[in-house]
Amino acid sequence: MTEQELWQKMTDTAVKALEDVKAKNITVLDTTEKTPLFARMIIASGDSTRQVKALANSVAVDLKEAGFTVQGSEGQESGEWALVDAGDLVVHVMLPAVRDYYNIEALWGGEKPSFHTGAEKPWHAADH
Template sequence: MNETLIAMRDIAVNALEDIKAKEIQVLDTSKLTDLFECMIVATGDSNRQVRALANNVAVDLKAKGYEIMSTEGEETGEWVLVDAGSLVVHVMLPAVRDYYDLEQLWGGQKPTFNPMGRAWSAANTVDD
């Protein structure tokens, strides 16, 4: 990672930590795609917090002079994406993050197909 990307990553992580994001994970995707070099995945406890986390990332990056290409998902707040070019930030509700499992998809490991379906741990918390 170059110095600019490291600075962007640190700003985004600090912005997430400021609003109490959970399970912040930074993934180096430079060897997996040419679209972006780094991905950050984080969890928020509510739709409001997910939106606030993503907004804080975008505001802090803009304040430091970095361009935000786009943001997606603010309407529902279940999964908000902040595209800053070489850095992409995903902020999700726990069930959404668990279901899509971006870490496995982009963490350098090939996803495995399970015809019986992936165990969804968030679903296991529902009382019978």
Template structure:
């Protein structure tokens, strides 16, 4: 599967269990560690864990095994590493506090400014 198919499968798996506010960020210009970051919110620890497990299972069925999963014990923020795609499933308060979208967008803006000035 290519990166776009993997990302679409992740989003589908999150939508299956009512993941909210799903955002996909292209991180390829910023890091060589992964190409996409998918962030979603969940209403409870149970839903956070269920979303992460659903992504894990759906991608495994498609031949994309995970390389690690962190945060299942607390369930406030679960990170799933799929190699080229990293998935963050967070409860709203945690997501608002860490604000990954703004952090990575700011990094992209800084990179664009450096490239524009040469």
């Protein structure tokens, strides 16, 4: 299996795990031209902290069952933003407000990032 095929299998496994637990707005980014640290990034949303935790857990379990190594995970305590690190694949699962606020698709996808201005931001860490 080539490196590209391996990355695709890993990505497909993670996306299916996210779909199985009803993730919203799943985005897959090819990061090979942006960093040598990982090849793909997946960003998805969950409707509640409980679902964010379940989504991250589903990804980790399914990747392990498919024979991939999960190097670590973070953020499952709060459930606002969970990350699963599988080496060549990094999966971010966030609440929609957190995802909108950080807008990491724009940072990694090459789009111009948008910034929230004014007194009413959709989410702020100090508020939670």
